[in-house]
Amino acid sequence: MTMTINDSTYTTETAKTKRRLYMELENCIGCRSCLAACTQCGGHEQRNRNYVYDVNPLVNRQTMPLMCLHCVDPACARSCPAQAIQIHETGAVLSALVEKCIGCQNCTIACPYGIPKFDEEENLMYKCDLCIDRTKDDIPPMCASVCPSNTLQWLTEEEIAEKQNRHDLDNEKWVTSMPYLEGETNVKVNLPGILQGTVKLF
Amino acid sequence: MQRDKFFREIENVTHPNEKLVKTHCSYCGMQCGMNLRVNTITNKIIGVEPRYDWPVTVGKMCPKGVTAYQQTNHDDRILRPLIRDDASLKGTKEGFREASWDEAYDLIAKRFGELQSQYGKDSLSVFSGVSMTNEKCYLTGKFARVALGTRYIDYNGRFCMSSAAGGFLRSFGVDRGSTLPWTDVHETDCLFIAGSNTAECHPTSMFRVWAVQERGGYLIVADPRETPVARRADVHLDLRPGTDLALANGIVHLLIKNGHIDEAFINKHTNGFDETKDLVKDFTPEHTSMITGVAVEKIERAAEIYGKAPNAIVMFARGIEQQHKGVDNVSAYTNMALVTGKIGRPKAGVATFTGQGNGQGGREHGQKSDLLPGYRKIYDKEGAAYVSKVWGIDPEDMPQAGVSAYEMFELMQEKTIRGLYLLCSNPAVSAPNLNFVREALKNLDFMVCGDFYLSESAEYADVILPSVTWSEDEGTVTNLEGRIIKINKAQEPIGESKPDWQMQVELAERLGKGKHFSHLKTAKDVAEEFRLASKGGNADYYGATWDKIDEQDGVFWPCKDAEDKGTPHMFLDKKFYHPDGKAKICALPYRPPAEEPCEDYPLRLTTGRVVYHYLSGNQTRRIQFLNDMCPEPYVEVHPVTAAKYNIEHDENILLFTRRGKANYKVKITEAIREDTVFVPYHFGHDESINLLTIAALDPMSRMPEFKACAAQIEKLKSGKVL
Ligand code: SF4
Ligand code: SF4
Ligand code: SF4
Numbered sequence: 001m002t003m004t005i006n007d008s009t010y011t012t013e014t015a016k017t018k019r020r021l022y023m024e025l026e027n028c029i030g031c032r033s034c035l036a037a038c039t040q041c042g043g044h045e046q047r048n049r050n051y052v053y054d055v056n057p058l059v060n061r062q063t064m065p066l067m068c069l070h071c072v073d074p075a076c077a078r079s080c081p082a083q084a085i086q087i088h089e090t091g092a093v094l095s096a097l098v099e100k101c102i103g104c105q106n107c108t109i110a111c112p113y114g115i116p117k118f119d120e121e122e123n124l125m126y127k128c129d130l131c132i133d134r135t136k137d138d139i140p141p142m143c144a145s146v147c148p149s150n151t152l153q154w155l156t157e158e159e160i161a162e163k164q165n166r167h168d169l170d171n172e173k174w175v176t177s178m179p180y181l182e183g184e185t186n187v188k189v190n191l192p193g194i195l196q197g198t199v200k201l202f
Numbered sequence: 203m204q205r206d207k208f209f210r211e212i213e214n215v216t217h218p219n220e221k222l223v224k225t226h227c228s229y230c231g232m233q234c235g236m237n238l239r240v241n242t243i244t245n246k247i248i249g250v251e252p253r254y255d256w257p258v259t260v261g262k263m264c265p266k267g268v269t270a271y272q273q274t275n276h277d278d279r280i281l282r283p284l285i286r287d288d289a290s291l292k293g294t295k296e297g298f299r300e301a302s303w304d305e306a307y308d309l310i311a312k313r314f315g316e317l318q319s320q321y322g323k324d325s326l327s328v329f330s331g332v333s334m335t336n337e338k339c340y341l342t343g344k345f346a347r348v349a350l351g352t353r354y355i356d357y358n359g360r361f362c363m364s365s366a367a368g369g370f371l372r373s374f375g376v377d378r379g380s381t382l383p384w385t386d387v388h389e390t391d392c393l394f395i396a397g398s399n400t401a402e403c404h405p406t407s408m409f410r411v412w413a414v415q416e417r418g419g420y421l422i423v424a425d426p427r428e429t430p431v432a433r434r435a436d437v438h439l440d441l442r443p444g445t446d447l448a449l450a451n452g453i454v455h456l457l458i459k460n461g462h463i464d465e466a467f468i469n470k471h472t473n474g475f476d477e478t479k480d481l482v483k484d485f486t487p488e489h490t491s492m493i494t495g496v497a498v499e500k501i502e503r504a505a506e507i508y509g510k511a512p513n514a515i516v517m518f519a520r521g522i523e524q525q526h527k528g529v530d531n532v533s534a535y536t537n538m539a540l541v542t543g544k545i546g547r548p549k550a551g552v553a554t555f556t557g558q559g560n561g562q563g564g565r566e567h568g569q570k571s572d573l574l575p576g577y578r579k580i581y582d583k584e585g586a587a588y589v590s591k592v593w594g595i596d597p598e599d600m601p602q603a604g605v606s607a608y609e610m611f612e613l614m615q616e617k618t619i620r621g622l623y624l625l626c627s628n629p630a631v632s633a634p635n636l637n638f639v640r641e642a643l644k645n646l647d648f649m650v651c652g653d654f655y656l657s658e659s660a661e662y663a664d665v666i667l668p669s670v671t672w673s674e675d676e677g678t679v680t681n682l683e684g685r686i687i688k689i690n691k692a693q694e695p696i697g698e699s700k701p702d703w704q705m706q707v708e709l710a711e712r713l714g715k716g717k718h719f720s721h722l723k724t725a726k727d728v729a730e731e732f733r734l735a736s737k738g739g740n741a742d743y744y745g746a747t748w749d750k751i752d753e754q755d756g757v758f759w760p761c762k763d764a765e766d767k768g769t770p771h772m773f774l775d776k777k778f779y780h781p782d783g784k785a786k787i788c789a790l791p792y793r794p795p796a797e798e799p800c801e802d803y804p805l806r807l808t809t810g811r812v813v814y815h816y817l818s819g820n821q822t823r824r825i826q827f828l829n830d831m832c833p834e835p836y837v838e839v840h841p842v843t844a845a846k847y848n849i850e851h852d853e854n855i856l857l858f859t860r861r862g863k864a865n866y867k868v869k870i871t872e873a874i875r876e877d878t879v880f881v882p883y884h885f886g887h888d889e890s891i892n893l894l895t896i897a898a899l900d901p902m903s904r905m906p907e908f909k910a911c912a913a914q915i916e917k918l919k920s921g922k923v924l
Contacts, residue, residue: 026434027408027409027412029401029402029405029408029430029431029813030401030430030813031264031265031401031402031405031813032265032813032814032831033263033264033265033267033268033405035265035827036265036268036269036827037263037268039827040249040250040251040268042215042217057871058841058851058870058871058872059871059872059873060428060433060871060872060873061428061429061430061433061871061873062433063430133215134215137213137215139212139213139214139215140212140252140261142252145252145254145261145262146252146261146262146263146264146267146268147262148262148263148264148405148406148407148408148409149401149405149408149409149412150408150409150412150413194416195415195416195434198415198416198418199418200418200419200420201391201417201418201419201420201512202391202510202511202512
């Protein structure tokens with residue numbers, strides 16, 4: 001069972017211009033600025049909440065960020081016996097409530113992407129909250145603000161639709177834009193291959 | 203001004219009891235905009251917030267920028283002047299004691315005075331840097347010539363931008379690092395990037411680079427390694443280190459052969475085409491391929507794409523410039539733009555990725571051994587007379603030109619130079635052939651170092667003067683576009699630290715030169731004098747007032763007066779800065795690297811940066827996040843080469859050249875040529891790769907050949923990975 005919390009500052013006005021986190025994995029240059037920036041958000045206490053992987057370290061320099069996808073029906077929250085993981089009305093799956101989290105780590109196991117991190121000392125789970133104190137006002141999260149390669153972007157629904165259109169190759173085998181991964185997600189991901197459909201200028 | 207498709211109006215987040223101070227990053231030439239978060243109760247810098255309204259970088263920052271704020275209140279800051287009485291401890295961190303400013307100044311004035319009266323004015327030297335404001339760079343040049351009266355001043359730009367400067371001066375008659383604003387980059391049709399690890403060294407250029415490809419444009423990258431930007435290139439020209447001149451000549455050969463040249467432009471606006479055409483005749487794709495090791499088809503494809511592109515930008519960086527033919531490389535790649543006429547209009551031109559924050563401005567205003575403010579040559583009588591007037595000195599007293607950075611160490615070794623004032627630089631890590639350079643520093647009779655951390659070079663000092671970080675002072679810097687921007691003060695200097703300009707004013711007073719300096723009470727005072735001193739020179743900043751910089755999101759030089767809005771695009775009138783108004787297409791015969799591989803040293807060693815560190819690492823190695831990401835150097839080796847030496851990933855090996863040796867962990871990667879090994883240069887003491895590099899200097903720019911020398915690997919018995 002999950003809960004949705006209401007935030008009075010989240011008005012219908014902002015709901016209209018609602019943006020989402022969108023990722024173009026192929027752009028990633030492995031700078032890990034997203035990790036460094038994650039600590040800068042209010043309440044993040046200098047702990048970053050995302051990951052960047054070397055995809056094929058002995059071979060090339062391809063890297064990719066692994067971010068919380070803010071699932072519509074999140075496994076982490078479903079697995080939490082203490083209802084410590086709440087879902088904000090923007091769809092953001094929040095970090096565990098300090099007073100509720102019992103440190104059982106069910107969520108870290110349940111999440112198909114291994115997103116929730118665990119602080120042994122505090123006996124507390126912490127995860128990406130989509131920089132809720134920014135994104136509730138439609139201000140881009142820290143990671144997407146700083147990402148130098150536009151791997152992480154903060155886009156409107158229309159802009160994402162446009163991206164999806166452009167990158168949908170309609171080739172049965174493989175489309176670059178996936179509507180959702182494990183289940184429906186609030187974050188949209190564009191897998192490697194974004195340039196496949198590009199028409200060259202000359 | 204210059205707001206493009208990436209620009210969005212976004213409000214910043216301000217937390218309770220916090221204010222934001224608009225400024226720019228302390229590190230590279232991108233000079234990303236940032237807001238420093240300042241606690242309004244403690245008045246201390248506590249964090250960073252993106253600066254979405256900065257048109258060049260729209261809030262983006264690399265991890266160095268995100269964590270830059272952590273420098274200011276870092277535990278390693280030097281808070282009071284330090285004196286070391288026991289000279290036998292030079293080269294170590296030991297033996298320093300805290301002292302008052304008075305005691306430090308008195309000691310410096312006494313020792314400098316003694317040296318100069320015994321060995322002459324030129325026994326003192328100043329070694330400076332360009333990771334500081336124009337105001338500081340300007341005053342350092344004046345301090346050397348007026349307060350010390352020495353000819354020996356030079357700076358770390360000799361290890362960074364001097365080849366680009368030399369090449370642009372020869373090709374265009376003026377040295378502005380980019381002929382166009384960065385807001386043009388994503389709108390061009392072809393980027394030809396040579397010797398730039400853009401994604402790691404200038405990361406916030408990358409969203410524009412990728413955007414070229416997204417629009418259907420092309421990306422060509424020349425680099426011995428498949429760097430993160432080369433990974434996605436349409437053509438990756440994977441050349442041998444040190445063979446750029448052949449590659450550039452080969453491309454120009456094909457541009458001519460394929461009829462991709464603009465004859466009208468060549469005839470009207472350039473000189474030197476016929477000689478160049480003659481010279482590149484030999485650089486057929488086959489010949490070029492033989493020298494560079496790049497496949498013939500790739501060379502042909504790259505030339506075809508660049509030739510056909512309606513608009514294209516040629517970009518380069520230290521990879522081509524840090525060679526003993528760096529100036530020739532710059533002019534040779536610039537030839538591509540000149541023979542095709544892809545210059546002097548929006549979306550087409552030539553640019554170098556400036557390394558240091560103020561690598562552009564800092565080289566223009568008198569820290570270079572032969573330059574005075576406004577890019578005036580010191581031996582140009584008229585220019586020197588003008589600057590003398592601004593400085594209030596007799597032109598007769600203007601010292602002559604000195605020598606370049608590396609050559610100063612040679613003079614220290616032979617005791618021509620006996621005293622040194624070092625600031626804003628860490629040559630004990632960043633200079634080539636370090637065994638020699640460190641000896642030379644040890645050999646000094648007296649050394650003063652201004653820094654905010656105890657750098658590896660400060661370990662050789664007798665007196666350390668605590669300077670401030672960029673966030674505790676204000677002034678201007680000139681970014682890689684040639685845009686003059688404003689750095690703002692976010693916090694008062696901690697401890698007793700002071701800005702370098704203030705130390706120089708106070709020291710000048712001790713040295714009896716107060717009348718030339720005492721009127722400079724604020725950074726703004728220095729700025730006003732500096733603008734005047736640059737007036738009428740090629741790099742004219744006279745019209746670039748701080749107000750105008752604020753109003754216009756920066757001012758591109760030249761900017762001559764109050765009405766002049768500055769010059770975002772160079773050469774729009776197709777007028778170049780040589781006396782006849784024409785650019786020079788240069789015929790440049792190929793020369794191999796100074797040291798070619800041989801039986802004893804069969805590998806090509808090249809060096810460079812990683813995204814987590816800046817220059818000598820004196821700042822970034824102290825930032826926990828950055829150091830966690832890259833705590834030590836390593837040597838990149840291709841798996842085929844690793845197999846030959848029977849070495850494994852993570853194994854510790856000995857790497858050596860004719861000059862030095864060091865132990866490194868092996869990092870196996872297919873993203874490097876088999877004949878090349880790479881080591882990042884940000885590390886000190888025994889870990890410095892510059893113990894191994896060669897000091898072969900470019901004849902014009904005096905740039906050492908950091909990017910190519912011959913090396914060998916030895917497997918260690920103890921090196922096995924467990
Ligand atoms: S900031 Fe962007 S480019 Fe850098 S590692 Fe993160 S996702 Fe990749
Ligand atoms: S959205 Fe915010 S909390 Fe989540 S990974 Fe990005 S910076 Fe961290
Ligand atoms: S180091 Fe350069 S790219 Fe990184 S944030 Fe600073 S100015 Fe920008």
